Amino acid sequence: MTKVLLPLLKKGKNTSVVNISSMSSERAGGSIAYCASKAGVDMLTKYMGQELGKYNIRVNSVNPAAVYTNIYVASGDYTQEGYDKWSEEKAPLYPLGRIGNAKKDLAPTIEFLLSDKSLWTTGAIYLVDGGKSI
Numbered sequence: 001m002t003k004v005l006l007p008l009l010k011k012g013k014n015t016s017v018v019n020i021s022s023m024s025s026e027r028a029g030g031s032i033a034y035c036a037s038k039a040g041v042d043m044l045t046k047y048m049g050q051e052l053g054k055y056n057i058r059v060n061s062v063n064p065a066a067v068y069t070n071i072y073v074a075s076g077d078y079t080q081e082g083y084d085k086w087s088e089e090k091a092p093l094y095p096l097g098r099i100g101n102a103k104k105d106l107a108p109t110i111e112f113l114l115s116d117k118s119l120w121t122t123g124a125i126y127l128v129d130g131g132k133s134i
Contacts, residue, residue, distance in 0.1 A: 002048065002059075010055045016114045017052075019045050019061040023129040026063070038063070042125050049123030058122040060113045065129035066090055067100035095131030105130070 002009070002017050009015045024030060025038035045061040052059055068087055072078040078086065091098045100106060109128050112118055127133050 009057050014116055014119060015057045017057065017059045018110050018113045021061045021063045023063050023065045023127055023133040027133050045125065046123045053122055060121060060124045060126065062106060062109050062126050062128055064100050064106055065132035067102050067106065069102065095134065098130065100130060
C-alpha cells in the first residue's frame, strides 16, 4: 500500500506510515508462518524508514499482543461467550493483567507516531503488548 501511495506521501509534510505487526515477531510461539511474517513486517518497517527518510517520510511499527476484537466471533471461530472466557483466561499471562484494547491501548501510540510529536522517530518497533514480550 505504501508503494502505491508513495507519490502522495512524497507531497506531504511530516508524513508518517505506521505498520501493524505483532509481538510475535520477537517472541516465538503459535505459528511459524505468523511469527516469520511479522518479523518480515518489522524488517520492512526498518528498511522503509531508512529508504524513505530522504523524502521526510517516517515509517514505524506498532506490535501488539492479543487485542480484544470481534474478528473471532465474526468469523465463527468463537461464540461471544467463548471468546470472553478465552480473554479472561489469557489475562493472567500479561504483567498488566489483561489483553489489549485497540482504542485505549493501541490508538494512542499510533496517534503519537502519526503526529508531529514523533518527527525524529523512524524505523522504530513499538511493543504495545501489556508486557507480554518481557
